[in-house]
Structure formats: C-alpha cells, structure tokens
Amino acid sequence: MKNIGLVVAYRGDAFAGWQIQKNARTVEGELKRAAAEVTGEPVTIYGAGRTDAGVHARGQRANFKTASSIPAERFAYALNAHLPEACRVMSSFEVPLDFHSRYDAKGKCYTYRIYRGPIADPLTADFSWQVSYFLDVDRMRAAAGDAVGTHDFKSFQAAGSSAKTSVRRVDRIAITEDGPMLIVQYIGNGFLYNMVRILTGTLVAIGSGKLAPDAMAGIIAAKDRNAAGVTAPAKGLELTRVYYENNFIKM
Amino acid sequence: MKNIGLVVAYRGDAFAGWQIQKNARTVEGELKRAAAEVTGEPVTIYGAGRTDAGVHARGQRANFKTASSIPAERFAYALNAHLPEACRVMSSFEVPLDFHSRYDAKGKCYTYRIYRGPIADPLTADFSWQVSYFLDVDRMRAAAGDAVGTHDFKSFQAAGSSAKTSVRRVDRIAITEDGPMLIVQYIGNGFLYNMVRILTGTLVAIGSGKLAPDAMAGIIAAKDRNAAGVTAPAKGLELTRVYYENNFIKM
Structure with a gap:
C-alpha cells in the first residue's frame, strides 16, 4: 500500500x-x-x-x-x-x-482578485470581482492589518457552518496592485467557511467608505455575521497553496 | 455626423x-x-x-x-x-x-504568453502556449534582439498573405518571466499575417536548441517561410495596444 x-x-x-x-x-x-x-x-x-x-x-x-x-x-x-x-x-x-x-495541513494561502474599473475585462472576468466604485487601498491595508492575528472570526463565518471553534490565526493579508487588478493574499492556519470571501467583502466596504476606516476591530468584536460586509463572489477566489511541515510536504 | x-x-x-x-x-x-x-x-x-x-x-x-x-x-x-x-x-x-x-495606426503592441511546465495549468491554459521542454531564455533574448529593426520579414509571413510589402519595423521584443510564465512583448510599426506567432515559434525553437542560437539573422535573410519555426498557437497571443499620434488617440 x-x-x-x-x-x-x-x-x-x-x-x-x-x-x-x-x-x-x-x-x-x-x-x-x-x-x-x-x-x-x-x-x-x-x-x-x-x-x-x-x-x-x-x-x-x-x-x-x-x-x-x-x-x-x-x-x-x-x-x-x-x-x-x-x-x-x-x-x-x-x-x-x-x-x-x-x-x-499547517496553513493555507488564498488569493482574491478585485478588478477595478467601470467595465469588466473579458480576459480576467472569470477570475476576478469587478468593482466599479473607488477603493481607498491605504484604508483597506490598514483594515487588513487590524484583522491579522488570532481572533474569534465568528463575524466572518457563513451561517450554518459546523466548525467547532471560530477562532483562527491570520498571519498575513497582503494587498498589491497590478494595474487595474487589486490582489489580496491571505495566509493563515485555517479559514472558516466563506471567511476569505466575507473578509474581502468587508475590506471592499471599508475601501469604498461604506464602512468606517477603523470598523474592522468592532466587526471582529461583534461576533455577528451581520456586522461584516457582503460575501465577495466565488469567482475572484483562488486556493493558492496549502502548507505542511518539512518544506510544505510531510515526508 | x-x-x-x-x-x-x-x-x-x-x-x-x-x-x-x-x-x-x-x-x-x-x-x-x-x-x-x-x-x-x-x-x-x-x-x-x-x-x-x-x-x-x-x-x-x-x-x-x-x-x-x-x-x-x-x-x-x-x-x-x-x-x-x-x-x-x-x-x-x-x-x-x-x-x-x-x-x-502608428504601431501595435502584442503580448505572447508561454507557460513552461510539464502539465498545462487550467487557470492559464486558455491564454498561453504550454511548452514542456527546457527553454534557454538568454538565447531567446539574444535572438529577439537580432529580429529588432527594419527587415524584410517574408520568412515570418503566413502563406497566402496579400500584403504589398513584407518589410516591417520591429522596435522592441521584451521577454520577461513571471514564475512559470514567459511573456514576450512585441512592439512595431505593423506586423504581417501570423508574424508574431511565427516569430514566437522561432524564438521557442532557438530557446529549445532545435535551431542554433544565432539562427535568426539567417532566417530573416532567407525570405522563406520554411526557414522559420512553427506558428505558435493563437490562444497564447493578445493584441495589447494600438498606438496613434497625440497620446495614442488622434484628436
């Protein structure tokens, strides 16, 4: 065997x-x-x-x-x-x-792509969320920093989830720009059901001004899905890597 | 009107x-x-x-x-x-x-994407040519340099083309790497039918060793389609930009 x-x-x-x-x-x-x-x-x-x-x-x-x-x-x-x-x-x-x-698995890396522009680009539309309103990237980066760490992410968990605990450790949320594309990379020890998509929807709400720049800490503290932003569309999300011990492969 | x-x-x-x-x-x-x-x-x-x-x-x-x-x-x-x-x-x-x-139009920019790997990546397969053999990128860059300039590109013209002249000016062929992706950017005053795809097939043949590192000048001089490499697949090619006078828009 x-x-x-x-x-x-x-x-x-x-x-x-x-x-x-x-x-x-x-x-x-x-x-x-x-x-x-x-x-x-x-x-x-x-x-x-x-x-x-x-x-x-x-x-x-x-x-x-x-x-x-x-x-x-x-x-x-x-x-x-x-x-x-x-x-x-x-x-x-x-x-x-x-x-x-x-x-x-010791951790995972997810990548979320946001296409900023009034008209969806057909070459990237299958792999990104098109957002036509202005996003303040510096505000999004600051809010992302507030989400990094070990928290109870209950506010970022889809209803009906069966996870035993909603505490997770987020090690890194890096936001980079590649022309019109905004690329949000998440690394953590694990993610709840829809957590990356709800975090992304919340960062976009903060970047657009729909939520206050300092809203992230309060949303985490609320432990209430209704406090967070929308669930960003599935097509913008990619499971990029799974980490294991010993150079990512347990041998 | x-x-x-x-x-x-x-x-x-x-x-x-x-x-x-x-x-x-x-x-x-x-x-x-x-x-x-x-x-x-x-x-x-x-x-x-x-x-x-x-x-x-x-x-x-x-x-x-x-x-x-x-x-x-x-x-x-x-x-x-x-x-x-x-x-x-x-x-x-x-x-x-x-x-x-x-x-x-004063010029055009085309982008050709080559995915280097033994197995085609489903996320980029629709937009790239998968090449599973080794490519010597430095050799490809040197050969690309030999193609830059004003030449008769008859060797790089598909059969049955009706262009009056096969002389064209290539201003730039830039080869960059993004992980497994090799990105070849062509800028010139105009391109013959299939010219970018045949140039790419020829650069790949030189990179793989199928053609000699210094073959480009001889292929141009031959003015014979049979001297050049294969026509690279359409799906790897993108018309990136068309240049006009006055900030690219004639006003």
Missing part, C-alpha cells in the same frame, strides 16, 4: 465545488473516478479543504491510498488522462502512509 | 476572429450588429487590425460613424448591453471625422 500526494489545480466555474455530490460534477468526484479508473481499485480522496462552487484552485492538495504499482510520479499524467481539462493534477509524489492532506 | 472611437477587449476563443463572416460569430460582426441596434442606423466598423480566430485582444481599436445623439462616452455602455460578455467595449470617445483606426 502506498499513499499518493497530489497538487491539484482547477477552474472553479467548471465544477460544483470540491465535495462529492450526486448528480453534479465535483473535483473530488472526478478525482475519485479517475483514480479508480487508473488503479482498478475503489479509491477514497482526502482533500486539504472543500472549496465552494466557483472557487478556483492553483495549489489544492489531496492524497489517496493504493496498492497500484504505478510509480508515484506517474500518477499526475495517468490521472490527467482521465480528468476534464479544467482540472489538472500538477504533480504527484509518495507521502508517508499516515499523511492526511487535511489533518496535517 | 460623429466619428466614435472604441477600445475593445475580447476573448479570442469566443469568436471566429475579427473579420466579419457569414454563418460565424466574429468581433466585427457583433460590433456592427450592436452598433446598428443602438443607433438604428446601418453601421460600418473600422478595426485597427484583423485578429485571427483564437487571438485575444485587450486593446483592439475600432471606429464607426453615426448621426446618433448618444454622447460618445456612453456608447461603451450602450454597445456592451448588446454584445456577448466575451467582448467588451472598454471605452468610447469622439475622434475627428477623418480618423481611421487602421490607416492612422
């Missing part, structure tokens, strides 16, 4: 999210089917996180156990031959038998 | 190229239909250049004449309401009655 680790990239708009569902094409479902076809075995896929429908991934991580004699590094190519083009296994490698993509 | 200038962006994969055709969706055809619907007049669209099927545009330029009283700046919004989402008029403005997007 071997445990095969995967780095997976996909277009969120091509799938009904990560988690397997009946009667809908999901990333987990496609990987499970592809791995079963390649190995001839029933396969369970363990993913690092469940991305929502529409959310893209550049560095999603997953693993599965198999008795197959296919060399670990060849699985990327073998699986891709059975996957839709909108999902690619970018690399595959052997991991210890007790490695689990989700339980062993 | 007013002359309306447009900056147009579109996804090349959504259209059968720029030029109007029967029984195929083209950018020119969609703009002509949209402008007729908005103005209630038959409209002729003058484009700066005919991009091929699959070639993207961020800064294509076009103009049309109309007796409509719609303010010039509003045409972008009015036309977009009648255009498919894959094509957006990014801005509209009045230009002199004798302005012609093609005849008055």
